[in-house]
Amino acid sequence: MNLAWPIVTAAFLASLVEAVEALTIVLAVVTIRGWRPAAIGLFAGLCALSGLVVLFGPALDQIPVHLLQFIIGVLLLLFGLRWLRKAILRAAGLIALHDEEAAFAAETSQLQGLVDRSEARLDRIASLTAFKAVLLEGLEVIFVVIALGTGKGMFASAAAGAIAACSLVLLLGLAIHRPLARVPENALKFIVGVLLSAFGVFWTGEALGIAWPGSDFAIIAFALVFFGAGCVAVVLARRPDQRASA
Structure with missing residues (x-):
């Protein structure tokens, strides 16, 4: 089984969610203070992320492969389960869906509340x-790329998926100047949670010396198990009145 496309897809979807969230805040800055402060913050964030990759990236080569695969597998599983848990709770109606329009409005309102400050200070804020x-959303993208790409030597594939997602979101943001509220973020997080959890189980097991039946095809089986369990969890987590209406 060629792992390139599953890894590209997982990296693309995960990065798409993070890029949309970052863009929402950047566009709120553009709306209140214009492009210059937003561009300065965006550029500084990208430089900081690049510096972290250059600084800590080579250290990965010093870690034994099986130990690195185990650490990444466990972290990937925990990361995926966190996304999957939130997506389940949101789909079940137990916590509110993440609304990019509401986030955009809240960030804009917060910045507008600082109008009594000096212009220079407002631009700095x-x-x-x-x-x-x-920086914060970018760190999650970097983690996903490292976790997906390092375990099987597919770093270039994972990076390609992340770059494609971030580029797409940036181009759409520049074109429409609004948050991408129509992106079905909770559905994406559900799918990404399933994929990351499946990769996490697979790579953790491989690091422990487990020979999975079907080799790389076992990832598909794990993904189906997590998807099915997630769907069942959504139904069970709903209140009785929600189940009846569904």
Whole structure:
């Protein structure tokens, strides 16, 4: 089984979600303070992320392959289960769906509440807001790329998926100047949670010396198990009145 396309897909979908969230905040900065503070924060965030990759990337080569695969597998599983859990709770109606339009409005309102400050300070706050958004969401993208790409030597494939997603979101954001509210974020998080959890189980087992039946095809089986379990969990987590209406 060629793992390139599953890894590209998982990296693309995970990065798509993070890029949309970062773009929402950056566009809120653009709306209130213009492109200059937003561009400064965006550029500073990208530089910080690049510095972290250059600084810590070579250290991965010093870690034994099986130990690295085990660590990444466990982290990937925990990361995927976190996304899957949130997606299940949102689909079940136990927590509110993430609304990019609402996030955009909240961020805009927060920045507008600072109008009594000096122009220079407002620009610094706006740039810092954009910087924080790019850095925090970018760190999650980097983690996903490293976790998906390092275990099987598919770093280039994972990076390609992430770059494609971030580029797509950036181009759409520049074109429409609004948050991408129509992106079905919870559905994407559900799928990404399933994929990351499946990869996590597979790579953790391989690091422990488990010979999975079907070799790489076992990832598909794990994904189906997590998907089925997630769907069942959504139904069970719904309140009785929600189940009846569904």
